[in-house]
Amino acid sequence: xxxxxxxxxxxxxxxxxxxxxxLIVAAIAIFPIWWMINVVFALPGEPVSLNPRLWPSSLSxxxxxxxxxxxxxxxLRAYGISVVYALLTIAGVLLIGSLAAFEFSLxxxxxxxxxxxxxxxxxxxxxxxxxxxTYLLTSRLxxxxxxxxxxxxGLASAFGLxxxxxxxxxxxxxxxxxARLDGANHLQIYWHVALPLCRNALxxxxxxxxxxxxxxxxxxxxxxxRPEMYTVGQVVGLFNSPLSHHTVDTVMTANLLAAVPPLLxxxxxxxxxxxxxxxxxxxx
Amino acid sequence: MAFLEISSLSKFFGNLCILDxxxxxxxxxxxxxxxxxxGCGKSTLLRIISGLEExxxxxxxxxxxxxxxxxPAKRGTAMVFQSYALYPHMTIFQNVSFGLRMARKPRDFIAxxxxxxxxxxxxDKLLDRRPAQLSGGQKQxxxxxxxxxxxxxxxxxxxPLSNLDAELRVQMRAELMxxxxxxxxxxxxVTHDQVEAMTLADKMVVMNGGRIQQAGAPLALYDDPDNxxxxxxxxxxxxxxLPARLAAAESQGVRLEGIGGFGTATLPLPGLAAxxxxxxxxxxxxxxxxxxDGADEEGLVLEGEVTLVEELGAESFVHMxxxxxxxxxxxxxxGAARPAGRIRVRPDLSRALLFGSDGQRLRAGDGRKV
Numbered sequence: 001x002x003x004x005x006x007x008x009x010x011x012x013x014x015x016x017x018x019x020x021x022x023l024i025v026a027a028i029a030i031f032p033i034w035w036m037i038n039v040v041f042a043l044p045g046e047p048v049s050l051n052p053r054l055w056p057s058s059l060s061x062x063x064x065x066x067x068x069x070x071x072x073x074x075x076l077r078a079y080g081i082s083v084v085y086a087l088l089t090i091a092g093v094l095l096i097g098s099l100a101a102f103e104f105s106l107x108x109x110x111x112x113x114x115x116x117x118x119x120x121x122x123x124x125x126x127x128x129x130x131x132x133x134t135y136l137l138t139s140r141l142x143x144x145x146x147x148x149x150x151x152x153x154g155l156a157s158a159f160g161l162x163x164x165x166x167x168x169x170x171x172x173x174x175x176x177x178x179a180r181l182d183g184a185n186h187l188q189i190y191w192h193v194a195l196p197l198c199r200n201a202l203x204x205x206x207x208x209x210x211x212x213x214x215x216x217x218x219x220x221x222x223x224x225x226r227p228e229m230y231t232v233g234q235v236v237g238l239f240n241s242p243l244s245h246h247t248v249d250t251v252m253t254a255n256l257l258a259a260v261p262p263l264l265x266x267x268x269x270x271x272x273x274x275x276x277x278x279x280x281x282x283x284x
Numbered sequence: 285m286a287f288l289e290i291s292s293l294s295k296f297f298g299n300l301c302i303l304d305x306x307x308x309x310x311x312x313x314x315x316x317x318x319x320x321x322x323g324c325g326k327s328t329l330l331r332i333i334s335g336l337e338e339x340x341x342x343x344x345x346x347x348x349x350x351x352x353x354x355x356p357a358k359r360g361t362a363m364v365f366q367s368y369a370l371y372p373h374m375t376i377f378q379n380v381s382f383g384l385r386m387a388r389k390p391r392d393f394i395a396x397x398x399x400x401x402x403x404x405x406x407x408d409k410l411l412d413r414r415p416a417q418l419s420g421g422q423k424q425x426x427x428x429x430x431x432x433x434x435x436x437x438x439x440x441x442x443x444p445l446s447n448l449d450a451e452l453r454v455q456m457r458a459e460l461m462x463x464x465x466x467x468x469x470x471x472x473x474v475t476h477d478q479v480e481a482m483t484l485a486d487k488m489v490v491m492n493g494g495r496i497q498q499a500g501a502p503l504a505l506y507d508d509p510d511n512x513x514x515x516x517x518x519x520x521x522x523x524x525x526l527p528a529r530l531a532a533a534e535s536q537g538v539r540l541e542g543i544g545g546f547g548t549a550t551l552p553l554p555g556l557a558a559x560x561x562x563x564x565x566x567x568x569x570x571x572x573x574x575x576x577d578g579a580d581e582e583g584l585v586l587e588g589e590v591t592l593v594e595e596l597g598a599e600s601f602v603h604m605x606x607x608x609x610x611x612x613x614x615x616x617x618x619g620a621a622r623p624a625g626r627i628r629v630r631p632d633l634s635r636a637l638l639f640g641s642d643g644q645r646l647r648a649g650d651g652r653k654v
Contacts (some may be wrong), residue, residue: 172367172369174365174366174367174369175369175371177363177365177369178363178365178430179371179382180336180356180357181334181335181336181356181357181361182357182382182383182386183357183383183386183387184357184382184386188386192371192382196371196373197371197372197373
């Protein structure tokens with residue numbers, strides 16, 4: 001029997017169906033992104049014509065649109081704000097989450113279970129419920145239209161704490177005790193032992209936080225009402241609004257530019273994300 | 285005052301008593317082994333000495349200084365964990381030097397100390413690797429290196445060899461003895477393996493139920509145990525215990541009846557004043573002698589059914605059941621017994637020990653009641 005026949009015999013109807021299904025799902029997921037690229041890199045008017053094409057037709061037209069968005073609108077500043085917003089949130093979430101997780105998972109103190117329970121309970125409360133009280137508090141602090149107003153309320157992440165606690169619980173107690181015997185104090189144990197040991201979890205949490213912050217529309221919309229503090233999400237929202245006078249290909253360019261950072265992040269770190277999520281689910 | 289002194293120490297977890305009124309003194313340079321079944325409190329005692337566990341009552345002193353409230357790192361103790369507890373994200377150099385770095389020692393000093401220690405333990409070529417790249421024995425050596433580098437007053441070992449295979453364990457045991465000889469530092473070692481305890485210890489501390497049952501040189505414990513627990517725990521295969529009835533205590537010895545269901549004998553224990561009642565005779569497997577078929581039956585002879593013969597090459601262990609169901613192990617020569625059938629053995633009564641119904645040893649000259 002030749003090799004080809006063996007391979008051929010392994011292909012059953014079931015295999016074909018599985019592949020077909022996977023390809024259909026992939027196509028559905030990819031199509032919007034592809035359509036976005038298609039619209040951007042086409043001559044104006046072409047994608048909405050009676051005879052639309054499914055592939056990009058003009059690279060220079062696309063570049064010209066991107067140049068226009070960056071140079072002639074507030075897009076670049078919004079980009080900067082979003083990046084700072086995301087980076088500060090990531091740094092804060094990692095720092096606060098890991099410090100809290102360190103205490104919750106490796107040490108015993110009175111009320112530990114109760115406190116952890118309360119924090120976990122907050123995971124069940126939808127944002128819509130908390131957004132008004134949080135807004136009122138932030139506004140009383142005088143933080144409307146400021147970076148701290150944007151960042152601080154998102155720093156205490158119950159999800160991040162949960163995830164890091166799952167990871168840190170896996171650190172053997174012996175290792176913490178060995179460090180204590182080696183003369184490391186509480187903070188040194190955190191910094192030299194616990195933190196490096198949950199590096200994977202920290203990377204995952206950083207990525208997830210980035211995705212979430214970059215895509216966060218609600219909170220910036222509520223807190224930054226002045227155009228100078230608009231994030232990318234808000235600016236894209238403006239481009240998309242019903243009264244916007246932008247043409248569809250300009251809107252698509254704004255959308256594409258907003259989607260690029262998370263897309264890149266995901267492509268670079270996708271293995272880490274999947275690993276991290278899988279671990280946080282199975283290790284508890 | 286001894287180098288390390290533990291007095292009236294108790295430890296409770298909630299209402300649960302883990303250690304009950306422990307008194308122990310350890311001399312400088314001694315190799316002390318805590319041994320006992322799991323849950324006997326030996327690891328807790330070690331952790332209390334290290335400072336990782338707090339004391340409920342009592343005191344610990346090292347070189348006359350009370351340690352009760354001293355931080356673990358400042359007690360001058362270093363511990364080797366069963367799991368080795370190496371930091372997986374650090375190289376071996378970083379692992380070994382961690383304690384010195386935490387103590388903010390100068391860089392040159394650290395490098396020199398690590399170099400010395402790694403040459404003692406043959407870690408020189410491994411310093412750039414990470415723990416995951418080492419074998420079990422090598423990890424063990426790194427864990428010991430991390431302890432040595434701090435030049436502690438006392439080394440604490442918590443079952444350090446139990447994760448190694450049998451061959452490596454024997455090798456590491458020899459290395460530990462050599463290390464102790466070379467450094468001369470006090471070492472306290474916890475194990476549940478009495479063979480390990482016998483071979484390593486200057487002083488063996490047998491524990492059970494949160495109490496020290498007996499402490500002393502290994503052979504002293506083997507030959508002269510204070511109670512039934514120590515007698516049964518020390519030695520492999522374990523001591524045989526034959527139920528009997530003390531009929532009368534006379535001036536030359538005690539008369540016993542119903543040994544293994546039927547035998548009578550007089551144990552040479554002059555001066556033991558004990559009332560009649562149930563007792564147990566302890567006989568080690570090597571003090572039972574197999575009788576050939578035609579041999580005379582003078583004195584106490586036990587007869588029973590062979591249940592199993594373990595042939596170990598140089599010797600064999602014959603397991604038999606007596607008429608009253610008592611299980612007895614006999615050490616015999618190679619091929620000395622058939623794997624089934626009835627055999628007769630004669631205990632060497634001059635080496636036999638007597639235990640009262642409370643498990644305490646009854647010795648010659650003892651005035652205690654049974």
